[in-house]
Amino acid sequence: MLTQTEADATVGLDRKNFGGPYSQGYHHDFDLGTSVSGCERIVSIELDIAITSYTPAIPAGCAHPTTFYNIYYDCIPYTGMEATCDPVNILDEPNFPPAGAPYNTTYSCTATDFQFGGNFSADIVPVYTTGCTDGQNAINAGHVAYTYVITVTIETDLESCTGTGCLAGMTTVMPCDDGDPCTTGETETILDCDGSVCVPCGGGTPVT
Numbered sequence: 001m002l003t004q005t006e007a008d009a010t011v012g013l014d015r016k017n018f019g020g021p022y023s024q025g026y027h028h029d030f031d032l033g034t035s036v037s038g039c040e041r042i043v044s045i046e047l048d049i050a051i052t053s054y055t056p057a058i059p060a061g062c063a064h065p066t067t068f069y070n071i072y073y074d075c076i077p078y079t080g081m082e083a084t085c086d087p088v089n090i091l092d093e094p095n096f097p098p099a100g101a102p103y104n105t106t107y108s109c110t111a112t113d114f115q116f117g118g119n120f121s122a123d124i125v126p127v128y129t130t131g132c133t134d135g136q137n138a139i140n141a142g143h144v145a146y147t148y149v150i151t152v153t154i155e156t157d158l159e160s161c162t163g164t165g166c167l168a169g170m171t172t173v174m175p176c177d178d179g180d181p182c183t184t185g186e187t188e189t190i191l192d193c194d195g196s197v198c199v200p201c202g203g204g205t206p207v208t
Helices: none
Strands: 002-005 010-013 024-031 040-056 066-073 090-092 103-108 119-127 144-158 171-175 187-191 197-202
Touching: 002 024, 024 144, 040 119, 066 103, 090 103, 119 144
Parallel strands: none
Antiparallel strands: 002 144, 010 024, 024 119, 040 103, 040 144, 066 090, 066 119, 171 187, 187 197
16 A cells, blocks of 8 residues: 655646646655566556645635546656646546545556556646636645645456456467377466466377
């Protein structure tokens, strides 16, 4: 389980490059770590966003109509400067009233091919109207503040000979010898990730 709070956020413009002076947000990146074996796969990622307080201090001429939770996979880590992320990397972009809302969603490997070492990202972006000339710095300027906790829980499992979906392992058919001198051309099927035998040696043709 990986957890970050607003104290760990990198503040900057929306990495979608939404544009305009109204999209400064809190950015969080989670490294999905390393596998314990060649057969281990990420089955799902559960994301929980719990906002515990929201403080508006909206200046005259501004409005804060929406808060976006922007969820990405495999963007480059955010460095604090304006950044873009290809639309194919956006997993979800729900929006809420300014005070936000609790958010709990599980993303499955059947929809996204999560890999160890990949970057899973969750951003909280208060969106200001275009009439707010300093909305670009709304968080740094103290016009809006959130207190929250973001928790990412990674579920893993192992590929197997009988696995399905993201746990369906790649296999290779190899020549073998079952020790029977009366047959030839036997084969066996092995699981690539660890070399275990899925189909035992056999299926040879009689020697004539």
